[in-house]
Amino acid sequence: MNIDKDWNRRFAGPVLLAAVTAACLSACNSESGNPKETGAATPAAAVVSETKKEQPINILTPGGFLLPGLDDVPELTENPIPEFLRNGVEHPVVASLQERLMNLGFMDNDEPTNYFGNVTEAAVKTYQRQNGLVQDGIVGPETLNSIMSPSAKYYAVAKGVQGDDITRIQNRLYELGYLANAGQVSGTFGDETEIAVQKLQEVNGLNVDGKVGRQTINLLYSEEIRPNYLTYGEKSDVVLASQQRLKALGYLITEPDGAYGNDTVTAVKQFQSRNDLVVDGYLGPSTRIALNSSEAQPNGMGLGEQGDSVTRIQQLLNKYGYLAKGNITGYYGEATEKAVKAFQSRNGLSSDGAVGQMTMNKLTGSGVKSAGASGGSGSDSGKGGTVKGGSGVSGLLSIARSKLGSPYVWGAKGSGSFDCSGFIYWSLNQAGVRQSYLTSSGWRNVGKYTKISSFGSLQAGDIIVVSGHVGIVAGGGKVIDASSSNGRVVERALSSWWSNNFICGWRIFG
Incomplete structure (x- = not known):
């Protein structure tokens, strides 16, 4: 058999499926006098009419054929499918x-x-x-x-497999504390990895088989994942040492006591956010290594920040008389900046309005000089507000477009390559928006910005979240994203695929 002809016949079948089926139904309905079929022919029926003389439609009977045989399907003469699909082919x-x-x-x-x-x-x-x-x-x-094939199996790996995908799985197991050290991230699924997967499955209530299939791979990047290391409710000397380090770097507001409470969870998340780690609030191996590194980034907050850490700073500013109680909103606006400047000036610090390591240590330490008067004026209500850097929508889009053509690499966060969520993380931070790294699933419930629930309400500069993917709305019916199917960062149309898979959007500005 001629390979090219057979190849194109195989793919002509699915293309003609709807047309042939429509014609079968049309023939049956015409015989029964169905009035709905007396009008103009549908496009599908019209297609079949061109081949009807050569390929008659078989009558639908229990023992008959529903569709013509494979060898009788007409060839695709326009843009035939290549004999082999390989890197560089476009079809x-x-x-x-x-x-x-x-x-x-x-x-x-x-x-x-x-x-x-x-x-x-x-x-x-x-x-x-x-x-x-x-x-x-x-x-x-x-x-x-x-x-x-309908019987094709979902992605699954087990002991003995090697590859880049195994390295990615091992990295996540290491981050979650199921692999003890970085040396076990080898790209080979061995005994240690199998034991780690079994432990993860046990802790998270999955069938314990040591294999990474659909449920396990989805769990690895979900918000419900339970790690194998220090978390809320634990108490130990390891927790105490980590708290002391968090305190020294300006993340922990309360005094270290060895108990992993809400303040520690908040401090760990803030540290992870500032140090390009997965933000989950757990003290896994990678977080502890980064925490004790000489390159650990100290805390710092300024205009545009939101969250529990901001609320706690505002509470302290209120305690010492620098901020009115009504301005404890969790949003770092102009009133909070003014209060911080007053605190810094009064306590012998550089008055820049940002809460860095020195300001945090002073604010949470002893010998604090109170304001001596009631808190500041103004209001910090509302979301969005002024974003540090002041780039706005146009700045964000300009930054995103500057990376068009950059290669797609799974897990990459820039500046030379990206995956979809890494591209959002890098672009927002370059635009002056302090945003921690989140996976595409994490963007479903970020809650930090104004949520857009309708696809038709999206505006330029919004983050669009679809099933398993994220992008930046560019306006004019377009989106900028790091595309796995294109293999690079692209600007393309917000097609029906985006609307059909739409989950939500987030308005960063305004």
Whole structure:
């Protein structure tokens, strides 16, 4: 059999499926006198009418054929499908391939494209590895038939497997405290990784089999994940040592006592936010290593900040008479900045209105000089407000566009490469918005900004969250995002794929 003809016939079948089915229904309804079928032919029926003489429609009977045989399907004569799909190929069938790989968990969720790039190639190789195919990243008839088969299996790995995807899984296990040290992040799924996965499954109520399948891989990046290390409610000398370090860096407001309470959770999250870590409030290995590093970034807050840490600072400013009680809002606005400046001036610090390490240590230490008068005026109510850096929507979009064409790399946060959530994290911080790193699932419930619940209400500068993906609304019906299907940062149309997968949006400015 001619390979090119057989290849195109295989793909002509799905294309004609709707048309042939419509024609079958039309024929049956016409015989029964259905008045709905007496009007103009539908486009699908019109397509079938062109081939009807050569390929008659079989009558629908219990023992008959519903569709014509594969060998009788007409060839695709326009833009035929290449014999092999490989890196660099651009063809509409690539979008179907990508969508299938995403649905099976081998590729990050994104709007499918016609381009077969590095990310698609890596996903194909992983699929081939799992299914005992030649691992060359090239999609020929055997690989394609396997991927498109209804019985194709979801992504799963177990002991003995090697690859970049194993490295990513091990990194997350290490962050969560299930792998004890960085040396165990090797890219090879061995005994230690299996034990770590089993422990994670046990702690999180999953079937304990030591394999990473659909449930386990989804859990690894969910907000419900339970780590294996220090968390709320624990008490130990390790907690005390971490608290002392958090206090020295200006994150912990209360006195260290060895008990992992709400203040410690808040301080850990703030530290993670400032030091490019996953913000989960847990003292896992990576957080403790960063905390004790000489490169650990001290705390610092200014205009535009929101959250529990801001509330606690405002409470202290109120305690010493620098801020009115009504301005304890959790939002760092002009009234809070004015109060901080007054506190700094009164207590011999540089009066810049920002709460850095020295200001925090003074504010939470002894010998504080009170204001001697009632708190400041003005109001810190409302969200959004002035963002440090003052870039606004135009600045954010300009920063995002400056990275168009940068490669998509899973887990990358810039400045040369990004994944979708890393691109949002980098762009916002470059625009002066202090935002911690969040995965795409984390963006569903960030709560820090004004939530947009309607796709039609999105504006330029908003963060759009869809199933498994995030981007920046660019205005004019476009979005800027780090696209796995394109393999790079792109600016493209907010198509129906985005509206169909829409979860929410977040208004950063205004």
